[in-house]
Amino acid sequence: MKDFLSLFPANDFSLIAVIMALPLLGAFVNGVFGRRLGKDAVRLMTLAVTGASFAAAIATFIALDGAVAATKTTEMISEHGGAAHEVVKHGHAKLAWTAWEWMRTSGLRDASVPIELKFSVDALSGVMMLVVTGVGFLIHVYASSYMEKDKGYWRFFCYLNLFVFSMLVLILADNLPVLFIGWEGVGLCSYLLIGFWYDKTPNAAAGKKAFIANRIGDFGLLCGMFLLVYYTGALDWTGIANGAQNLVSPTDAAQVHLWPIGGGQFQDAMIGGLRIPLSWLQPNKAWTITGATAVSIAIFLGCTGKSAQLPLYVWLPDAMAGPTPVSALIHAATMVTAGVYLICRLSFVFVLSPPVMMIIAFTGALTALYAAAIALTQNDIKRVLAYSTVSQLGFMFLGVGVGAFTAGFFHVFTHAFFKACLFLGAGSVIHSMHVRVHDDNRAQDMRNMGGLRKFMPLTFGTFVASTLAIIGFPLTSGFFSKDEILAHALVNTPVNPYADRLTARHVEVWSAPGWMNWLLWGMGVLAATLTAFYMCRAVFMTFFGEFRGWTIGRPSQLMKSGKAGHAENEDEDDDDHGDHHHEEDLSTPGAPPAESPRAITIPLIILGTAAIVAGLFNPGMIKLLNEHFDFLPMDHWLEPVFEEASKGVHYPETHTLHTREWLSTAAAFLAFAVGTYGAYWMYIVQKGKHEAGYMKNATKLAAGFSGVIFVVIGGLILGVNAKEAFTAHMIVPWALVAGGAYLAYHCVQQRAVGLDYVYDRSIVVGVDALADTAASVDQGLVDFVIARLTALVVSALGTLLRVVQNGVVHVYAAMMVLGLALVGWFFIQPHADATVADVGNGDYVVSAAPGMAYGYRWYPDAKGAPQNEKFSTVDNLKVHLDEGTSKTVKVEVRNAFSNALDLPVVRWLLPPNPVKEVTLSRPKIEKPVKLELGER
Amino acid sequence: MIPVEYYVALSAILFTIGGIGFLVRRNVLVTLMSIEIMLNAVNVAFVAFNRNRTDAHTGQIFGFFLIAAEAAEVAVGLAIVLSLFRVRRTVRSDEADLLKN
Incomplete structure (x- = not known):
């Protein structure tokens, strides 16, 4: 073993790649070839890769243990002058493997932050890795039998192996972006496996619900990442730890401004002389939180999504629509604990x-x-x-x-x-x-x-x-x-x-x-x-x-x-969607x-x-x-x-500590004893007969209790500052507490267990209303006004143009002749135009544009007399200007017919412009002025 | 030597005859002939102007190209006339409105 592990140096520990690559290989083979390979081959493949991955994880763990042992130091500590005893301490050992540099981003003060596809194992991820591969392997063994009869056997194990791979990426990642790949990967596999029997609508809906609830959390995680790279200038664990103290910097620039958002200043706006008062929105002191609070709360939002905490827990109970091994592996043992793992991983940020x-x-x-x-x-x-x-x-x-x-x-x-x-x-x-x-x-x-x-x-x-x-x-x-x-x-x-x-x-x-x-x-x-x-x-x-x-x-x-149609599941069993009620023959016991x-x-x-x-x-x-x-x-x-x-x-x-620990242990034991005995009394002694009645009373009690606890917590929070707790401007917070308490009471009373009820009546209704509005805007504005109006204009134009497309060759020919005649006329007509060329020393040459048999008459001054009364073929004029002066020159153009031919209709279609005026100006050359420093 | 203006006048007259014929006659064959007349009017102008330029033969060569183009045009034109006749049993151009709308 020692010789084997010596193959892998601590900073290039490629065994990590083996741990991760094996499940990926299994997912690939099962996914691509699984259907043709048959169930036995799929089983062999999936158990082999997860088993081998577990074995590699054990080897890695042994290597890690060796690395940790190498950092051991012994200290002699004597307590209160008593006998000194040895305390063994070890440092933070880490085995890492870098695949390649993924990208670069810019962080604190525009520093370049490399983001590498790097994986590492330390004490925390080592334990997690063993749990994932070990428990994962057992569950694979279990599932290979449990899913025996399913026709999607290969698909199931493809997803399950992919999940193990993603989970390992999540755990072994050495920086947040790579962790995020795994984080999303396990979310995807969770979605695929919840909706594994996708032909049943509730299962597919449960998958979508899990996906969406997780997206809300992932938004938080992303925001946390952006804030971290901004504040600490790093995204890998070591880098974040090194830059973590920037997060608590008390300077104003390092704070996150909640209100006004981003740290602006509200001032009264003036719109057309009307004063819109906005300055009252400006608080006396800007509401700020430290970077640490912003980062932690954002990342914690991600954790509530993935780890099914209030208020985003709603997806997990529905996720039970997936096959049971999936519930065991993903929704109990591994994936849902990712949030806890992430907080442990970034514990040094959270404690700030x-x-x-x-x-x-x-x-x-x-x-x-x-x-x-x-x-x-x-x-x-x-x-x-x-x-x-x-x-x-x-x-x-x-x-x-x-x-x-x-x-x-x-x-x-x-x-x-x-x-x-x-x-x-x-x-x-x-x-x-x-x-x-x-x-x-x-x-x-x-x-x-x-x-x-x-x-x-x-x-x-x-x-x-x-x-x-x-x-x-x-x-x-x-x-x-x-x-x-x-x-x-x-x-x-x-x-x-x-x-x-x-x-x-x-x-x-x-x-x-x-x-x-x-x-x-x-x-x-x-x-x-x-x-x-x-x-x-x-x-x-x-x-x-x-x-x-x-x-x-x-x-x-x-x-x-035909009798007692609703005899079964009369009570609130919302989950019975009655997919396929087999008609079973119950004449024999079976x-x-x-x-x-x-x-x-x-x-x-x-x-x-x-x-x-x-x-x-x-x-x-x-x-x-x-x-x-x-x-x-x-x-x-x-x-x-x-x-x-x-x-x-x-x-x-110490004294209080001990008392409290004893109290806590006693209470924990009491909790176990009371709960167990309560259940024993109710379900064994009474055989569960009075369950419904107790439940009813318990619901009432719980409803009242949840209302009271709401008021108590609200009161404790609002009453922190006792002097101000009951002044007039606290009426809104108190009203919120009262409303919340009533809502809590109402929801529990209605047995609307779960926030599903609340979400249905707030967010889902809101989104539905938004969708309805959007739909009517789409139908009324986009479909009706924009689409149909455009169609109307186009078809009207088409009707006009269709008249000339009558298919008769003569008409086409006649139109062609007409067009040619107009083009010819255009060429004959006088069109005056001129360009100016600067030849230096204040001399300018004004050249007129050429045309068929044109004659030109130049006016050196637009308002004065022409240079020559007669039209000539001279098409340019030389002008001299002094500095800082300007002059307007005019040219008149005459065609071969002395501009005599002038048909009213044609004149309207092709208006002639026989005169052109050009203004020339020579700029005054300014002596360059030397700028004094600081003037700019 | 006859001055070039005479040729140009002749060319213009021919072109006008061809143009008017093209516009007013309804028989496709006559229309084709009118086109021929217009093209030949252009040919006359080309050759006549070329006589003023003794050092070059561009106009004459252009004339030959035009004759070749005419031949091709007639070949295609007549083929179209034949197909039109097959479809419509007529060679009158105002009844040939298959391309309408």
Whole structure:
């Protein structure tokens, strides 16, 4: 291995190219030849390339580990005069490979910024790379069996391999533009795979929705890139880190002006003597934000799109229309965590703006709570998991938002295992349900499942294992990662690393108030409780009790007999689009659901095991019990990556820290216990009988609660400045808070779960109205006025011209003769024209244009007498002018007929011009004046 | 020697006869003949003017070219007349309005 790795130097580590190229090769072969190669060859190809890519990733990781070990330093640290102990520290090692220089752009102060197609692996991307290729490989194995019967087998694996390639580009990119290629690539593959069964309209619509929601986010990412290249003069990670302090420069030029936009000045405008008052728009002090805030908020917008956070999360639940392995790989384990990865990657930029850190944390906490609440009401097993993913991503953002980057990223790591396992388990369940139901929606409905524990024990075991992880059962992976996030939410305060320097320059520095920790933490704990509840609900409904699937299809038989047509899915099942209701013969019980084949269960077992034990990589909680416990591989591994960012986090003093960490851990355990017991009581003890009633009450409670929380948050924000909070000019913000609270109450009350309802009634309606307006303008103005009017003019002209095109040769001939006669007449007519030539020394020659048998009469002075009374053939006149004088010369032209022939009609058609006046002027030569310096 | 003005006058008269014939006659064959007369009027003018330039033969050579062009024109013209007759059973030009509109 050592010899093998010695082939690759650290700054030209071409093994990275192999990791990325293999999935691309697979996508190419499967996409171009897959249909002819057949399913076996496609399976071989796809598993070979992803497996080999995983192997190459492991080799790279070993090399990276070697590089990291080379940077190790040991320090002796003694605490409070106690026994000194060794602390091992390692630096930031990086393996890079440059393909070629892509382009050059100009950045800060017009400096040329090269953008290279460069890839690199460091501690952060190394872990992510292993997750993507490893979990990706398992999911490929799973999918090779799951998609067995699909006729688009080759197409599926083409897309899936392309996805792995794009994801690797995203992770391994060494600069933002290359990351953006991967970012868009995974978006494209996501779109293609959501709409994989594109012949069903809702699937195609879900694909489009995902694409559009992501575009909104990508706009933010692009803006962030432009701002970064402007402020830091670089787009690669090292360059951005070096130039990052420009982002917090307090000078006016380095600030982003929000109002007036771009930093202008509003002045009263005068239009035709009318004064239009605009100066009142000018605030006393321009509203500005620092470059760091602008960059961070723009990039965070990109992250909310890709990682399905409020307000752009709406696409992810719909994305479940894709095949289940896709949901597991793209919409749970890898792609959706790209936003968290990007924030971790640019952590040193984000910490420069504590307000944005707080926005991120709030968005995360709110999303976690909100999506968890929605997950309670879902009956489709995949949609439960989808909302669960949104919720868990919210936890990750809560973690990175409070500056706990390692904790947030560790949750990405553990989530990849347990959520992939949950999705694949759900896929396995759906796969076996398909034996009995062919309708996708009903096969995924948990109300049709139950008791599957007996039929598919392996799926049950792994599903429960990963459920334990996600709900935070002690010592599982999810317990450690979620606990760490919650603990950090309670203790961390983001501070600007340059706060001291800025304060010294009398610049106001914002810092988060103390209640924010408690608010964020409270929301997190509540979301964790709900997580435990809805995940246990899913397990109990799916695997416990009696199998309810025997009776599926009965309602459709009822429908056939014309009775109780809407007996099935009476309640709000918007998702049942009733694509193809097979008429099933239910006179015989049919085959029972059965355990899935080995290609499906083996990945499940591996992932389920990982979901349980992956917490070993960072069991930070144990540190509470034993102060000297130091087995935190992930923490140490990522330390150098987040070294810069850790300066932006402030911790309370040790005693408070410990108290709060204990409190948080206790609360996290309580959340797990309460949620689990609640679900147990409701679905096992009461057998889910009173679910509808509880849901109704819970909806009312949640509606009231969301209204209250809106008022509380609004009040806390508006009440920051207590003196001004209740003065007259605050009435508008208070009205907005009240309106928002009512809207939140109303939406939840209407069970309009999801922002879909809000978007439908605001943006979609607006866009529709705009489209209608545009359509009527198109029909009224463009089609009617422009198109038809033009057609009318053209046809009228055509009608006129058609008269002369009568096809009779004589008429044509006559017209030709007429035309020739006119041309002849034109030549005979006198046309006076003259050109002036400067021959120097003030002498000028005026030459008349020649013509047939022309005679000329010159007037040296236009107003005076002619030079010669008679017309002559002399066609030029010499004139002398003194400096600074001018003169007008006239020439008269006579034709062979002494201008006698003059027909009225012809005169009108071809007017003669026998006279031409030419004005000559000689400029006064100015002596060159020497300009005094500074005069210009 | 007859002065050149006489030839030019003759040429002008011939050209006018040809032109009027071309414009007023309806028989395509006569029309063709009128064209021939106009072209020959031009030929006369060419040759007559060339006599004033003893050092060059441009006018005469041009005359030969014109005769060749005439021959070609007649060949094409007659072919058109024949086809017209086949289609329309007439050689009257005012009935030949197939190119109308």
